[in-house]
Amino acid sequence: MFKKSLLIIGLTIFTMGLFAQSVEEAGAKYNEGNTAMKAKKYSAAVASYEAALKMAKASPDAGDLTGNIEKQLMSAYMKTGLSSYKKKDYDGAIAYLDKSYAIADQLGDAGTQKKLTEYIAKIRSSKGMSLIKDKKLDEAYAEFEMAHQEKADCAISYYGKGLVFKEKGDMNKMMENMDQAIKIGSEQPKMAKYADKAKNAAGKALIAEATQEITREHGKEAVQLINDSFKYESGNADTYYYLTIAYNKSKQYAQAAEAANKALSMKAGDKSDIYFELGQALEGNGDAAGACDAYKKVASGPNVEAAKYQITQKLKCG
Numbered sequence: 001m002f003k004k005s006l007l008i009i010g011l012t013i014f015t016m017g018l019f020a021q022s023v024e025e026a027g028a029k030y031n032e033g034n035t036a037m038k039a040k041k042y043s044a045a046v047a048s049y050e051a052a053l054k055m056a057k058a059s060p061d062a063g064d065l066t067g068n069i070e071k072q073l074m075s076a077y078m079k080t081g082l083s084s085y086k087k088k089d090y091d092g093a094i095a096y097l098d099k100s101y102a103i104a105d106q107l108g109d110a111g112t113q114k115k116l117t118e119y120i121a122k123i124r125s126s127k128g129m130s131l132i133k134d135k136k137l138d139e140a141y142a143e144f145e146m147a148h149q150e151k152a153d154c155a156i157s158y159y160g161k162g163l164v165f166k167e168k169g170d171m172n173k174m175m176e177n178m179d180q181a182i183k184i185g186s187e188q189p190k191m192a193k194y195a196d197k198a199k200n201a202a203g204k205a206l207i208a209e210a211t212q213e214i215t216r217e218h219g220k221e222a223v224q225l226i227n228d229s230f231k232y233e234s235g236n237a238d239t240y241y242y243l244t245i246a247y248n249k250s251k252q253y254a255q256a257a258e259a260a261n262k263a264l265s266m267k268a269g270d271k272s273d274i275y276f277e278l279g280q281a282l283e284g285n286g287d288a289a290g291a292c293d294a295y296k297k298v299a300s301g302p303n304v305e306a307a308k309y310q311i312t313q314k315l316k317c318g
Contacts, residue, residue: 023065026055030069033076042080046096049073074103074112082119090127094120121151128160137164155184155191159198166205171225178202178232203233210242219249237267237274244277248284256281276303279310292317 033048049072056066081096097120104112128143141164147157162177178198185195206229213222223246226239233239240263247256260278264271279294292315298307311317 022055022059026052026059026065026069028052029055030065030072033069033072037072037076037079040079042076042083045076046073046080049076070103070107074100074107074109077103078112078116078119081123085119085123085126088126088130090123090130093123097123117150121147121154122156124150125154125156125160128157129163132160132163132167135167137167140164153184153188155181155188155194155198158184159194159201162198163201166201169209171206171209171228174205175202175228175231199232202231203229206232207239207242210246214242214245214249217249219246219251222246223250223252223255237263239263240266241274241277244274244281248277248280251284253281253284257285270300272298272301273303276301276307279307283310283315288315288317291315 029048029052033045033052036042036045036048049069053066053069053073056069077096077100081093081100084090084096085093097116101113101116101120104116124143124147128140128147131137131140131143141161144157144160144164147154147160151157158177158181162174162181165171165174165177178201181191181198182195185191185193185198206225210222210225210229213219213225223243226235226243226246229235229239235243240259243259244256244263247253247259257278260274260281263274264278267274275294275297279291279298282288282294283291292311295307295311295315298304
């Protein structure tokens with residue numbers, strides 16, 4: 001029994017010595033990580049903190065040290081992730097930020113969790129934008145959806161989803177998402193630039209789609225698209241010119257004349273194309289004298305001969 005007791009005491013002392021050594025080694029690695037953090041060598045800091053944490057967890061006497069290591073490792077993961085993001089290594093950035101989030105969750109650090117969700121949502125949105133450039137629209141959409149899972153009111157991802165639908169030619173869904181980006185941007189000053197981007201992109205996309213509908217002889221569809229565009233942009237001379245054509249094609253001549261006069265008031269330089277469409281509108285509305293006056297002002301461009309024909313042969317007001 002005496003020998004057995006001595007053996008137990010010996011093992012206890014030996015084990016305590018190992019624990020003390022483990023804590024000491026963990027502390028050294030921890031300090032090594034702190035030095036790397038100060039030097040902004042975040043990957044090296046991560047490696048040191050991970051090693052320190054493994055050592056500390058092997059010792060029951062390293063409670064306070066373990067907590068300190070975890071806090072620093074959480075920060076090192078975050079900084080490494082953000083550094084990867086700057087290099088456009090989106091997947092690497094997300095992987096590190098996820099690790100940081102896991103520690104924040106374990107520590108009950110709600111403030112850091114909130115910050116990390118915002119970072120992750122932004123990075124997923126940035127990845128989505130890069131996928132749009134590569135024409136990988138479905139993959140881009142998936143990234144924007146994951147961004148929303150991180151942060152429901154992520155203006156960037158709504159803007160990105162709007163761009164996806166723009167590329168797919170779905171103007172209704174494009175507007176739904178751009179509207180959300182604009183709403184959030186109006187409520188969150190930091191997101192205001194995405195509200196502006198959404199307005200600009202939506203307005204231009206709708207006009208571009210309207211011009212395509214005009215070439216297809218779809219006047220009513222073009223009218224709707226152009227009027228929708230006014231939600232996002234006030235419109236210029238070209239916008240009202242296209243609207244005049246669209247109204248003429250859909251035989252809404254009074255509205256066409258109104259749009260043409262608006263275009264004329266905004267246009268600088270040669271206005272021949274607008275005057276021709278104004279002539280078409282007035283002629284369609286039964287105002288022969290007004291139509292003749294408009295056609296006579298068509299001085300250049302592809303409509304000169306057509307205007308002369310209307311004046312001399314159809315309206316006979318030459």
